[in-house]
Every structure is written in structure tokens, then in C-alpha cells.
Amino acid sequence: AQSVTQLDSQVPVFEEAPVELRCNYSSSVSVYLFWYVQYPNQGLQLLLKYLSGSTLVKGINGFEAEFNKSQTSFHLRKPSVHISDTAEYFCAVRSYSGAGSYQLTFGKGTKLSVIP
Amino acid sequence: EAGVTQFPSHSVIEKGQTVTLRCDPISGHDNLYWYRRVMGKEIKFLLHFVKESKQDESGMPNNRFLAERTGGTYSTLKVQPAELEDSGVYFCASSQVFGLAGADTQYFGPGTRLTVL
Numbered sequence: 001a002q003s004v005t006q007l008d009s010q011v012p013v014f015e016e017a018p019v020e021l022r023c024n025y026s027s028s029v030s031v032y033l034f035w036y037v038q039y040p041n042q043g044l045q046l047l048l049k050y051l052s053g054s055t056l057v058k059g060i061n062g063f064e065a066e067f068n069k070s071q072t073s074f075h076l077r078k079p080s081v082h083i084s085d086t087a088e089y090f091c092a093v094r095s096y097s098g099a100g101s102y103q104l105t106f107g108k109g110t111k112l113s114v115i116p
Numbered sequence: 117e118a119g120v121t122q123f124p125s126h127s128v129i130e131k132g133q134t135v136t137l138r139c140d141p142i143s144g145h146d147n148l149y150w151y152r153r154v155m156g157k158e159i160k161f162l163l164h165f166v167k168e169s170k171q172d173e174s175g176m177p178n179n180r181f182l183a184e185r186t187g188g189t190y191s192t193l194k195v196q197p198a199e200l201e202d203s204g205v206y207f208c209a210s211s212q213v214f215g216l217a218g219a220d221t222q223y224f225g226p227g228t229r230l231t232v233l
Contacts, residue, residue: 101172
């Protein structure tokens with residue numbers, strides 16, 4: 001079964017500073033990877049996804065992630081964060097259940113706190 | 117286009133009571149998923165509907181949980197009787213088609229926060 005590890009449960013960062021949220025996944029022949037964000041009192045929103053092709057994926061709100069197959073990582077980055085980026089971020093991998101169904105397997109989440 | 121909606125947003129019940137959560141997917145989405153996040157842990161898959169059929173219910177914790185999707189539109193998740201460990205946030209998601217073997221984007225609702233006392 002696939003698994004996802006988000007190494008940091010909380011990341012505080014000053015406004016306008018860069019940030020990297022780390023994500024590692026268990027190896028698989030083919031892998032689809034996702035980053036979701038949950039703003040306070042809202043649902044999960046897709047930030048970006050990697051299916052194939054270029055290993056650098058650009059998402060919404062200035063975020064990007066790099067797929068690294070050799071290190072089985074999919075770290076999320078933003079060069080300059082804003083107060084509005086304060087949220088919880090989830091890394092997820094597509095998993096095949098064996099019952100003809102694909103589902104998402106999530107990491108535990110990383111809470112990003114942007115300090116003014 | 118309306119997103120995935122869930123009702124209620126919060127529910128507080130006592131142990132042994134019954135609770136029914138509802139999810140309305142995005143119109144036209146055949147795939148509907150239920151996930152759950154218990155406090156401090158990761159979001160975990162519960163089950164997957166394709167239209168009105170249960171494609172995969174391998175994540176359902178036990179037989180106190182019953183999910184239905186009559187007519188292939190909205191879905192309900194009933195917990196009967198509720199136990200303390202059922203507390204958490206229940207998310208619903210929907211997607212259009214499998215496309216590239218599971219590459220379809222799942223759109224999530226805001227979740228229902230269930231507290232069992």
C-alpha cells in the first residue's frame with residue numbers, strides 16, 4: 001500500500017520569506033501526486049498535481065512542487081509567502097485499492113503559519 | 117458551478133445515538149468518495165461510489181457505518197450507534213471520470229465535524 005510522509009507538522013515562517021513543505025511517498029511504478037490546502041473553516045482545495053511530464057509543477061497562488069523520483073519526494077515551495085497562505089497543507093498520492101478503485105492516500109498535514 | 121456541499125457542518129451527539137451526514141457532489145460527477153480525519157491523524161479513505169454502486173468500501177471501519185447513494189446523486193453516511201472514536205471530520209469528494217486511470221481531480225467539500233460525547 002502507498003504511504004505519504006509529511007515531515008513537518010508545523011512550519012512557522014515570516015511574511016515574504018520563502019517556504020518549503022516536505023513530502024515523501026512510498027515508491028511505486030507509476031505515481032500521481034497531489035497537494036491540497038485547507039484554509040480555516042473551508043474544504044480541501046487542490047493546489048497542484050503531478051501526473052507525468054515535467055517534474056516541476058506549478059499550481060495556484062504562486063506555489064510549485066518538484067517531483068523527484070530518485071528521492072521519492074514531492075516538496076512544495078513558494079518563494080515569498082503571504083499572510084493569506086496560513087493554512088494546512090496536505091500531500092497525497094493516488095492509490096489503487098485492488099477493488100477497481102483509485103483513492104487518495106494522505107499525509108498527516110503541515111500547518112503553515114505566516115508571521116507578520 | 118456549485119461545489120461539493122455537505123450537511124451539517126457540525127454535529128454533536130451522545131454515544132449510542134444515530135447521525136446521518138449528507139453529501140451533494142458536483143452535478144454530473146459519477147464518482148463520490150467519503151474520507152474521515154480523526155483528530156491529529158491523516159485523512160483516510162472510507163468508500164467510493166460510482167453512480168449508485170459501491171465500488172470500494174474497504175475503508176469503512178465497521179458495520180456501524182452505512183453509506184448510500186440512491187439515484188446516483190447525493191450520498192448519506194449513517195453512523196448507528198455512534199461511539200466516541202467516531203469523532204472527527206468527515207469529508208466528501210467527487211470527481212468526473214477516472215480518465216488517466218485515477219488521474220481525475222477529486223473536489224472536496226468543507227467537511228462535517230462530528231463530535232460524539
